[in-house]
Amino acid sequence: MLARVLNPHPIALVPMTTSSLRVLAVSSGKGGVGKTNLVANLAYGLSKRGQNVLVVDADLGLNNIDILLGLAPRFHIGHVLSGEKNIEDIIVRGPANLRILPAGDGLQELTQLETEKKMLLMDELDRVSQKYDFLIFDTGAGISQNVTYFCSAAHEIILVATTEPTSLTDVYALIKVLNQKHAQKYFRVVINSVDSEREAKSIFNNLAAVTDRFLTDVSLEYLGFIQYDPNVSRAVRQQKAFMELYPYSKVSQCVDLLADKIVQEKRPTAGEGDRPFFWKSALQVR
Ligand SMILES: Nc1ncnc2c1ncn2[C@@H]1O[C@H](COP(=O)(O)OP(=O)(O)O)[C@@H](O)[C@H]1O
Numbered sequence: 559m560l561a562r563v564l565n566p567h568p569i570a571l572v573p574m575t576t577s578s579l580r581v582l583a584v585s586s587g588k589g590g591v592g593k594t595n596l597v598a599n600l601a602y603g604l605s606k607r608g609q610n611v612l613v614v615d616a617d618l619g620l621n622n623i624d625i626l627l628g629l630a631p632r633f634h635i636g637h638v639l640s641g642e643k644n645i646e647d648i649i650v651r652g653p654a655n656l657r658i659l660p661a662g663d664g665l666q667e668l669t670q671l672e673t674e675k676k677m678l679l680m681d682e683l684d685r686v687s688q689k690y691d692f693l694i695f696d697t698g699a700g701i702s703q704n705v706t707y708f709c710s711a712a713h714e715i716i717l718v719a720t721t722e723p724t725s726l727t728d729v730y731a732l733i734k735v736l737n738q739k740h741a742q743k744y745f746r747v748v749i750n751s752v753d754s755e756r757e758a759k760s761i762f763n764n765l766a767a768v769t770d771r772f773l774t775d776v777s778l779e780y781l782g783f784i785q786y787d788p789n790v791s792r793a794v795r796q797q798k799a800f801m802e803l804y805p806y807s808k809v810s811q812c813v814d815l816l817a818d819k820i821v822q823e824k825r826p827t828a829g830e831g832d833r834p835f836f837w838k839s840a841l842q843v844r
């Protein structure tokens with residue numbers, strides 16, 4: 559039976575403890591603003607700090623993270639859904655021992671999956687999640703259901719914006735839809751491709767002023783900045799994390815600061831507004 563194939567070690571469907579797991583979603587509204595680079599390199603930085611990190615490629619159909627890190631996974635979630643593989647079999651190892659769950663084409667049908675398959679997949683995902691300190695979703699661009707699923711399922715939403723006006727309007731559109739349709743109120747913001755932290759803070763303040771005015775129950779927090787650095791595209795061309803290739807570059811120092819900040823924060827503990835069945839909500843099993 560499918561259940562057997564998907565999960566050879568069946569476990570009771572009990573709420574997982576979130577005491578050691580943080581689920582972050584990185585999103586932006588606009589594409590090309592540096593989400594995948596941030597996810598790959600933040601995951602690298604967290605792994606280097608001794609954290610067990612699983613990056614979930616939630617940019618459905620594009621699978622950028624694999625290419626960015628020079629990985630060529632043979633299997634993806636589609637193989638789990640068809641019963642050919644367990645989740646453990648499809649997770650690939652990246653640099654600094656971080657793990658990547660390739661989406662492949664499998665997740666494209668997330669919204670159309672039968673309930674039974676959603677339950678089995680959720681069971682599998684919940685089970686493997688317990689081994690990790692961090693799960694990081696690299697979402698796609700836009701404000702489609704596939705993006706809002708993963709943002710709503712995460713404990714923390716990190717938004718990436720740049721100095722471009724279109725990036726700011728698109729990130730605002732995402733905040734608005736997540737707030738008004740998915741009851742999200744708290745967002746953290748990273749400003750990418752800036753010349754200085756001063757510039758990043760000024761961009762952030764403009765964004766916060768607009769949300770304060772029009773989305774009164776939204777709270778934005780400045781998480782950090784990433785400098786513009788030609789080493790990013792150099793590393794992209796070499797299909798390696800810039801943190802690995804250029805650890806002392808400006809951009810790596812910025813991501814190091816972000817990783818330090820995130821790792822030093824208090825972890826969510828059960829009963830503190832946590833969502834133990836986070837995968838259930840991601841897959842909308844009700
Ligand atoms: N801090 C930066 N400095 C220089 N170039 C950057 C920076 N961040 C991103 N880029 C460029 O933007 C491109 C798109 O980044 P990517 O992470 O793929 O964006 P997204 O995932 O949001 O679509 C990268 O290939 C890189 O060339």
Ligand SMILES: [Mg+2]
Pocket residue numbers: 593594595617622696697
């Ligand atoms: Mg991307």
